[in-house]
Amino acid sequence: MKYWVAFLTCFLFFNAFAQKAKDSTALVVFPNNGKVMVKWLPTTAKSFLVNFTAGFNLYRSEVGVDASGKALLKEKIKLNQLPIKPRSKGELAALDSTFRNATLFGYATKEQLEKKGKERNYNKSDNDDYIFAITVFGLLTNNKLAEALGYYWEDKSADITKTYYYSLQQISNMEEIGVNAINLKKKPAIFKPYNLDHTQKQKAVTLRWFSDTHVGSIYYNIYRANAQNGNYQKLNQKPISNFTSSKDKNTVFYQDSVPEYNKIYYYKVTSVNMFEKESEPSKIYPVKSTRYLESLPKIVQGMAINKTEIEIKWEMDFRDQPYVQGYAIYKSRTAEGEYRNITPTLLSKNTFIYKDKKNIGTSNYYRICAIGQGGDSLFSIMKGVYLIDSVPPAMPVFISGVCDTNGIVKIKWKLNKEDDFLGYRVFKTYNVRHEPVRMTPGHIQDTIFIDTIPKNLSDKKVYYTASSIDMHFNPSQFPPYLCVKIPDKLAPIAPYFTDYTVDKKGINLEWKHGKDQDLYQVQLQRKSPLDFDFQLIANYSGDSLKIETYRDTLTKTGLNYQYRLLAIDSTGLRKYSDKVLAVQQMDKFVPEAVKNLQVISSRPNQMIKLTWEFNGRAKSFRIMRSKNNAVLESYDFVGGEMREFYDKTLTPKTEYTYQVQATYFDDRRSYLSEKINVKY
Numbered sequence: 001m002k003y004w005v006a007f008l009t010c011f012l013f014f015n016a017f018a019q020k021a022k023d024s025t026a027l028v029v030f031p032n033n034g035k036v037m038v039k040w041l042p043t044t045a046k047s048f049l050v051n052f053t054a055g056f057n058l059y060r061s062e063v064g065v066d067a068s069g070k071a072l073l074k075e076k077i078k079l080n081q082l083p084i085k086p087r088s089k090g091e092l093a094a095l096d097s098t099f100r101n102a103t104l105f106g107y108a109t110k111e112q113l114e115k116k117g118k119e120r121n122y123n124k125s126d127n128d129d130y131i132f133a134i135t136v137f138g139l140l141t142n143n144k145l146a147e148a149l150g151y152y153w154e155d156k157s158a159d160i161t162k163t164y165y166y167s168l169q170q171i172s173n174m175e176e177i178g179v180n181a182i183n184l185k186k187k188p189a190i191f192k193p194y195n196l197d198h199t200q201k202q203k204a205v206t207l208r209w210f211s212d213t214h215v216g217s218i219y220y221n222i223y224r225a226n227a228q229n230g231n232y233q234k235l236n237q238k239p240i241s242n243f244t245s246s247k248d249k250n251t252v253f254y255q256d257s258v259p260e261y262n263k264i265y266y267y268k269v270t271s272v273n274m275f276e277k278e279s280e281p282s283k284i285y286p287v288k289s290t291r292y293l294e295s296l297p298k299i300v301q302g303m304a305i306n307k308t309e310i311e312i313k314w315e316m317d318f319r320d321q322p323y324v325q326g327y328a329i330y331k332s333r334t335a336e337g338e339y340r341n342i343t344p345t346l347l348s349k350n351t352f353i354y355k356d357k358k359n360i361g362t363s364n365y366y367r368i369c370a371i372g373q374g375g376d377s378l379f380s381i382m383k384g385v386y387l388i389d390s391v392p393p394a395m396p397v398f399i400s401g402v403c404d405t406n407g408i409v410k411i412k413w414k415l416n417k418e419d420d421f422l423g424y425r426v427f428k429t430y431n432v433r434h435e436p437v438r439m440t441p442g443h444i445q446d447t448i449f450i451d452t453i454p455k456n457l458s459d460k461k462v463y464y465t466a467s468s469i470d471m472h473f474n475p476s477q478f479p480p481y482l483c484v485k486i487p488d489k490l491a492p493i494a495p496y497f498t499d500y501t502v503d504k505k506g507i508n509l510e511w512k513h514g515k516d517q518d519l520y521q522v523q524l525q526r527k528s529p530l531d532f533d534f535q536l537i538a539n540y541s542g543d544s545l546k547i548e549t550y551r552d553t554l555t556k557t558g559l560n561y562q563y564r565l566l567a568i569d570s571t572g573l574r575k576y577s578d579k580v581l582a583v584q585q586m587d588k589f590v591p592e593a594v595k596n597l598q599v600i601s602s603r604p605n606q607m608i609k610l611t612w613e614f615n616g617r618a619k620s621f622r623i624m625r626s627k628n629n630a631v632l633e634s635y636d637f638v639g640g641e642m643r644e645f646y647d648k649t650l651t652p653k654t655e656y657t658y659q660v661q662a663t664y665f666d667d668r669r670s671y672l673s674e675k676i677n678v679k680y
Contacts, residue, residue: 027178055085
């Protein structure tokens with residue numbers, strides 16, 4: 001719909017060149033058989049409403065020349081006695097049906113546009129634009145409609161030997177709003193359609209031709225005949241226009257349904273201007289109605305009869321079969337092609353089997369091409385036929401492999417020469433003891449492979465291997481690994497502490513080495529409050545790198561110690577552990593343990609009784625409990641003089657686990673008792 005409005009605006013702009021910029025009505029003229037047809041068109045919905053009731057006056061002035069030869073307007077003559085406007089509703093009954101219906105259409109348009117009041121903004125309403133565009137299109141294409149709505153006049157008193165200047169006055173404010181001049185000696189030309197073309201599908205022919213780029217033609221008529229000089233019949237009942245076409249604003253389309261195949265139909269097109277005057281017809285355009293193929297041929301069987309002969313069978317949809325001209329067979333060594341025609345002459349349309357006896361390889365791919373009567377063609381989906389082949393190709397032979405300082409690896413190998421060779425699969429690993437990872441998701445046919453090594457990689461070498469495969473996907477053996485040295489720019493991966501414990505004998509440390517194949521040495525360093533810097537306390541290299549624990553017994557009660565690890569690689573690059581581990585040595589006093597923990601469960605009394613033994617002086621005892629093998633948690637506390645505990649907060653059919661620990665008066669704790677389980 002927006003395109004309609006844009007088209008009409010463009011049209012009115014081109015035909016209002018002689019008007020003032022503020023005008024809202026375009027005036028156009030056209031000579032016809034000694035009279036002048038005059039039509040004016042509103043450019044906005046508001047203009048239509050303002051002038052619908054008030055109407056217009058039409059004036060004519062003869063254009064002459066003065067003594068100096070300049071154009072001169074002579075006396076202005078009013079052509080109409082009464083205002084040019086639609087009949088009132090009371091007069092409708094006296095009008096003929098054409099004028100009555102056209103006038104009713106105008107009133108309906110006026111009522112729709114006035115629905116929301118006089119101050120409505122017509123430029124922002126899509127609905128108003130649509131109604132207005134329909135009305136203007138009707139005024140453009142139908143003289144009767146334009147006359148009934150007060151937008152058309154026939155000047156029958158004009159002299160065909162003169163030049164006239166017409167002007168339009170709107171009665172609402174007596175302002176001149178539309179002007180135009182015409183030389184009746186010049187015969188106006190109407191756009192003649194050209195460049196007819198067509199596309200065809202089944203019995204539908206879509207014709208297209210260039211539209212009038214100067215917007216002089218409003219619509220088109222199309223005619224068809226069974227013979228070039230035959231009786232041409234008009235096909236379109238409604239005007240053909242590209243107003244609503246979104247395909248191409250410079251092209252007009254029309255689709256015709258032809259009744260028969262294999263028959264030539266002849267078309268010609270005329271354009272019609274805004275006064276219903278038709279142009280000369282275009283050149284006659286013949287179209288042969290052709291049935292094009294719609295379904296692909298389908299290969300239903302491909303089999304090797306022996307090592308030198310392959311049989312291919314196919315079928316065609318029964319609806320397309322009568323329109324097939326013949327078949328051609330195409331063949332390739334690979335599924336991707338290139339496919340070549342192996343049938344020098346077209347096979348008969350009734351042939352559905354073909355035996356290939358030439359150049360049979362281990363891999364053969366076929367496609368059937370169906371040729372239609374219209375010269376069109378459709379190819380089947382490819383079908384592969386393989387001869388039995390279990391012999392793998394030769395394994396690749398590496399030529400070189402190098403890694404630059406940016407981590408770009410480039411490896412090369414020699415090209416295989418087997419006839420059924422398909423490509424290569426490349427694999428990589430950083431450790432020859434590990435299974436290599438496939439780097440190519442499919443296969444490659446090149447003999448060069450480019451890889452990128454991560455910049456933060458700690459490995460100093462990378463290993464590549466490859467496998468050749470043939471068209472039957474038989475893989476070759478792997479050649480020995482190609483070792484590529486990675487330029488060392490990174491420090492080794494630092495070790496890191498994983499755990500520590502403190503007991504009466506000292507501090508126990510545990511750590512893990514970083515995954516670095518070039519790890520040469522690991523140092524454990526310690527700093528006490530009495531040291532100015534970290535001191536080396538253990539050094540590991542060679543087989544001792546397998547050690548990842550250390551017991552530091554040279555510690556003193558209450559002192560804080562700091563530990564760190566240092567990794568060194570073969571090039572001397574060093575890396576400290578990310579975090580320093582700080583540990584305080586506990587009192588080396590050895591506490592007593594809670595012993596002989598026993599439990600009695602009594603469902604009748606709804607309780608569980610705990611008893612234990614402890615030889616030292618305790619400030620309190622911590623009772624720890626868990627349900628159904630969950631993690632033990634602090635449950636309750638009893639005084640240091642107690643040696644028993646009654647648990648009454650219980651759930652039937654639950655297994656409980658208990659543990660007891662004593663707390664000394666200096667808040668140090670004893671060893672935990674052994675765990676004991678009981679079902680309640």
